[in-house]
Amino acid sequence: MQTNMPDIADTAPALQTGKLDWVGMGEIELPFIFESKDLAPVTVNAKARAFVNLHKEDAKGIHMSRLFLALDLLSTEQQVNPQTIAQALDTFITSHEGLSDKAQIEFKFELPLRRKSLLSGKAGWKSYPITLTSTIENNVISYELTVDVTYSSTCPCSAALARQLIQNAFNEKFNQETLSQKDVHEWLGTTQGIVATPHSQRSIANVKVKLDSSCDEFDVVNLINTLEAELKTPVQAAVKREDEQEFARLNGQNLMFCEDAARKIKAVLENDNFSDYWLQINHYESLHAHDAVAIAVKGVSGGYKA
Ligand SMILES: Nc1nc2c(ncn2[C@@H]2O[C@H](COP(=O)(O)OP(=O)(O)OP(=O)(O)O)[C@@H](O)[C@H]2O)c(=O)[nH]1
Numbered sequence: 274m275q276t277n278m279p280d281i282a283d284t285a286p287a288l289q290t291g292k293l294d295w296v297g298m299g300e301i302e303l304p305f306i307f308e309s310k311d312l313a314p315v316t317v318n319a320k321a322r323a324f325v326n327l328h329k330e331d332a333k334g335i336h337m338s339r340l341f342l343a344l345d346l347l348s349t350e351q352q353v354n355p356q357t358i359a360q361a362l363d364t365f366i367t368s369h370e371g372l373s374d375k376a377q378i379e380f381k382f383e384l385p386l387r388r389k390s391l392l393s394g395k396a397g398w399k400s401y402p403i404t405l406t407s408t409i410e411n412n413v414i415s416y417e418l419t420v421d422v423t424y425s426s427t428c429p430c431s432a433a434l435a436r437q438l439i440q441n442a443f444n445e446k447f448n449q450e451t452l453s454q455k456d457v458h459e460w461l462g463t464t465q466g467i468v469a470t471p472h473s474q475r476s477i478a479n480v481k482v483k484l485d486s487s488c489d490e491f492d493v494v495n496l497i498n499t500l501e502a503e504l505k506t507p508v509q510a511a512v513k514r515e516d517e518q519e520f521a522r523l524n525g526q527n528l529m530f531c532e533d534a535a536r537k538i539k540a541v542l543e544n545d546n547f548s549d550y551w552l553q554i555n556h557y558e559s560l561h562a563h564d565a566v567a568i569a570v571k572g573v574s575g576g577y578k579a
Pocket residue numbers: 280282333334335336337338339
């Protein structure tokens with residue numbers, strides 16, 4: 274290796290002096306083994322962002338390669354968990370002595386989970402988009418975990434309007450004299466009987482929770498399970514006809530506006546005692562070309578804003 278290579282990060286003057294909040298790299302390709310409670314360690318293909326602050330006003334720049342190599346160690350020699358992320362953040366800061374006292378790592382990846390069908394006993398893969406952001410500031414680490422849960426929402430207004438049409442069709446078809454249980458039963462099984470169906474839409478709950486420095490284990494599976502159990506109509510993986518029928522029943526029994534979904538999720542996050550949370554519910558409307566959206570936060574002073 275040539276020994277006299279110029280190192281302008283150390284020697285060149287800054288074009289203009291000043292502190293910077295974050296400097297680093299984005300879109301780093303980084304496969305790693307992710308560890309989370311109740312999950313066998315799983316290899317994921319992440320995109321990473323790695324940052325330190327630059328508080329030395331006249332320093333030309335940070336040492337990108339030192340951040341990159343600390344991340345590479347996470348990818349090749351370790352598994353990703355709160356302890357190893359804390360080590361990487363520590364390396365970010367110690368390798369930038371005099372330049373930086375804050376560090377941040379963000380991972381974006383898809384987490385594949387085995388999901389059971391509703392009734393048939395089958396199973397299939399479903400991928401959940403995850404963003405994990407870890408920050409050290411004033412020697413304190415915090416983690417932010419964002420998951421997206423996809424589900425189906427059936428419009429309660431549309432359901433009521435459809436029921437009214439069914440009642441009207443019933444009145445037209447039957448009167449007191451002609452009413453027979455057999456005829457009504459048969460008629461209910463026709464499209465003339467169930468003359469209208471409510472619209473439903475693919476919907477996504479974006480949920481971000483804050484985990485403090487005491488977090489010694491990520492628990493993504495439990496968070497996803499809790500959200501899906503509350504929404505009751507998560508998008509399915511393996512589906513046989515009996516599962517599809519159960520999905521139809523669950524949709525019919527869990528009609529929801531975006532406000533309903535947001536309040537349900539807010540209640541479970543309150544219950545789970547996260548130090549802070551942010552949620553956005555998106556109903557990608559099939560009635561409209563626009564979406565229905567609801568947002569809520571815990572409301573902690575200095576915390577997430579809606
Ligand atoms: N700071 C900084 N570096 C950049 C930027 N764009 C590319 N780089 C490159 O990032 C590379 C790595 O920089 P360093 O970490 O200082 O590399 P190095 O000097 O070999 O490593 P050390 O000996 O540990 O300092 C350099 O080749 C820079 O040119 C930028 O916008 N800012």
